[in-house]
Amino acid sequence: MVGHLSELHGLPVHDFAPDAPAGDLPPAGSVAWRLSFNPYVDDGPKGGFEGLWRMFTETVDTAAVRALVIGQWGEVSEYGPDFVVEMLTSDTERFPSLEAVFIGDVTFEEAEISWIEQSDVTPVLEAYPRLREFGVRGGTGLVFRPVRHEHLRTLRFESGGLPGGVVRGVAASDLPALEELELWLGVTDYGGDATVADLAPILTGERLPALRSLGLTDSELQDEIAAAVASAPVVARLHTLDLSMGTLTDTGAEALLSGQPLTHLTKLDLSHHFLSDAMMARIREELEGAGVDVDLSDQEKPEEHNGETWRYVAVSE
Known part of the structure; x- marks a missing residue:
């Protein structure tokens, strides 16, 4: 809601x-x-x-x-x-x-x-x-072209389906003062056609030298995003990483824990997830034990329909 x-x-x-x-x-x-x-x-x-x-x-x-x-x-x-x-x-x-x-x-x-x-x-x-x-809410018809902006510190797009063109526009922008970026990526059924490759320039951090808080959330590709984040150069200078609201499973969490160290983070938000109890316990032991504030609230269970497993993001329609 x-x-x-x-x-x-x-x-x-x-x-x-x-x-x-x-x-x-x-x-x-x-x-x-x-x-x-x-x-x-x-x-x-x-x-x-x-x-x-x-x-x-x-x-x-x-x-x-x-x-x-x-x-x-x-x-x-x-x-x-x-x-x-x-x-x-x-x-x-x-x-x-x-x-x-x-x-x-x-x-x-x-x-x-x-x-x-x-x-x-x-x-x-x-x-x-x-x-x-x-900040902007809503993705239908949304356009964001590459810009250079010297003073912007916070940029936020909330949607149930963020167009890939918007993500690419953000990724191609020069935002030297940006400290916080939050993208609700959503699902393809509502226009969220961005790919992990579209996020690559953001994950390098080259155009975002001041970035300290990154949210790549509400995605049906949350496992793939977690795997990309695990080796992303920008993560080393973040204090907050938000991968919440999506379809994160043990596969994505394993990639995170097996990648670069995350113990420097102040906060890791994984809320609304599909993690097992065992994986939640492991995350708590490895990260909370190192002083990271980890949000593992809203553990969801996949639904079975006609032999298929369904997982859902927090915000779509």
């Missing part, structure tokens, strides 16, 4: 209410402002999301705004946020202090993650060269 963000860039998320008195609004730089237009609510602002945006920029001191969360922009399962990206990138002079943006803060009650239509979000990074944190 994927819920609304409660914070972004260390700031609590605050919903912008168009009918709230100006005196009741928090200081512009003290919160992450969430803008969301639900087309099924009768008392929504005139002009839809565009009207909400206009009211926001006229009411709030946008020069002090540090973080923006974009929720529903209307029928999110019918059309993407191209016009939202256009408004955001054409109003850069209004947001000289902007440090963080998240596009697609939509819950399953509003639209399943696989139903969220996205767009080319690269212009946001191109328009805000001093942005420090950027």
Whole structure:
């Protein structure tokens, strides 16, 4: 289950209410402002999301705004946020202090993650060269082109199926300040067609010299990813490695334990997995005994259907 963000860039998320008195609004730089237009609510602002945006920029001191969360922009399962990206990138002079943006803060009650239509979000990074944190939820129609960005520290893509083109775009980007990267890779049935080979440039770490936290999660290829991570150069300088939410089995865990040392990690997240009790005990002995915080919660059991074994990721549809 994927819920609304409660914070972004260390700031609590605050919903912008168009009918709230100006005196009741928090200081512009003290919160992450969430803008969301639900087309099924009768008392929504005139002009839809565009009207909400206009009211926001006229009411709030946008020069002090540090973080923006974009929720529903209307029928999110019918059309993407191209016009939202256009408004955001054409109003850069209004947001000289902007440090963080998240596009697609939509819950399953509003639209399943696989139903969220996205767009080319690269212009946001191109328009805000001093942005420090950027995140997107939803993979359908999502485009991310290779960029060079000097100041981005956190990049996050949440999806039930992340397009291979997006993964390759990230892998080909030069992000010298990036400290945290999280990719929800998802499944092929929902567009997650990235391969382990697509991840290879990320795993070398050559374009990501500052990377300290890496999440390659929610994948039906979790065993293969674990095997690739086991010998990946970037791992030696990580403090957090996240391989959670996927279909990890004893095969992938064995590859991890047989590869390069992981005892330098502060945290290893393997939650939502298909590991045996014996393998869980071995991981705890070898890694927790060395001081690594290992998350082995949510042990799942494979399902048998018509003689076939089925394993499932945590987030797909």
